[in-house]
Amino acid sequence: GQQVMQIPQYQHVQEGEDFTTYCNSSTTLSNIQWYKQRPGGHPVFLIQLVKSGEVKKQKRLTFQFGEAKKNSSLHITATQTTDVGTYFCGSNSGNTPLVFGKGTRLSVIA
Amino acid sequence: KAGVTQTPRYLIKTRGQQVTLSCSPISGHRSVSWYQQTPGQGLQFLFEYFSETQRNKGNFPGRFSGRQFSNSRSEMNVSTLELGDSALYLCASSLDRLSSYNSPLHFGNGTRLTVT
Numbered sequence: 001g002q003q004v005m006q007i008p009q010y011q012h013v014q015e016g017e018d019f020t021t022y023c024n025s026s027t028t029l030s031n032i033q034w035y036k037q038r039p040g041g042h043p044v045f046l047i048q049l050v051k052s053g054e055v056k057k058q059k060r061l062t063f064q065f066g067e068a069k070k071n072s073s074l075h076i077t078a079t080q081t082t083d084v085g086t087y088f089c090g091s092n093s094g095n096t097p098l099v100f101g102k103g104t105r106l107s108v109i110a
Numbered sequence: 111k112a113g114v115t116q117t118p119r120y121l122i123k124t125r126g127q128q129v130t131l132s133c134s135p136i137s138g139h140r141s142v143s144w145y146q147q148t149p150g151q152g153l154q155f156l157f158e159y160f161s162e163t164q165r166n167k168g169n170f171p172g173r174f175s176g177r178q179f180s181n182s183r184s185e186m187n188v189s190t191l192e193l194g195d196s197a198l199y200l201c202a203s204s205l206d207r208l209s210s211y212n213s214p215l216h217f218g219n220g221t222r223l224t225v226t
Contacts, residue, residue, distance in 0.1 A: 035215075043217045098215060
């Protein structure tokens with residue numbers, strides 16, 4: 001299966017600061033999916049990347065898939081308190097299940 | 111369209127007992143996956159079902175089992191509960207997965223299981 005490592009495990013930022021979480025693999029990934037889980041909630045799908053070097057934006061969120069398709073990043077510009085939660089990356093291939101990294105928990109200090 | 115529904119939301123069981131959790135997927139979704147979430151281990155894959163067949167199984171002991179019915183509803187069962195089974199059990203449904211473009215997972219609110 002496709003194993004992914006996510007760093008950092010925790011990140012505390014002041015409101016208005018930027019935030020980045022990274023997802024890395026030792027093998028080439030078929031795709032990367034990003035999910036957000038608010039405290040007390042369930043993971044919610046954010047986006048999927050499938051192409052080498054792909055960059056997608058959702059308002060203040062920028063998602064990137066590395067050229068070698070072995071890493072991905074999620075960058076949030078000017079964090080807000082509504083960004084609080086745990087961000088997970090996951091990957092699968094063919095008929096293998098979606099395997100998640102352990103997540104990055106983001107805290108935003110107002 | 112209604113989301114993924116999991117019942118019950120909370121369960122308290124005693125060591126040695128067994129438990130059955132239920133999941134109703136989004137209408138039209140034929141694939142159902144189960145994950146165990148704990149603070150230290152993140153989201154651990156349990157099983158995936160499609161058209162009543164188990165397509166994938168994670169690295170969990172045989173005490174963990176599941177099934178899917180013809181209407182795509184799914185259940186998972188844990189027998190001989192252990193303290194370490196305390197976790198949030200999440201069910202997720204999706205349209206079938208095709209090649210390299212895989213349908214995203216839609217998660218339910220989960221069942222919080224506490225084993226005492």
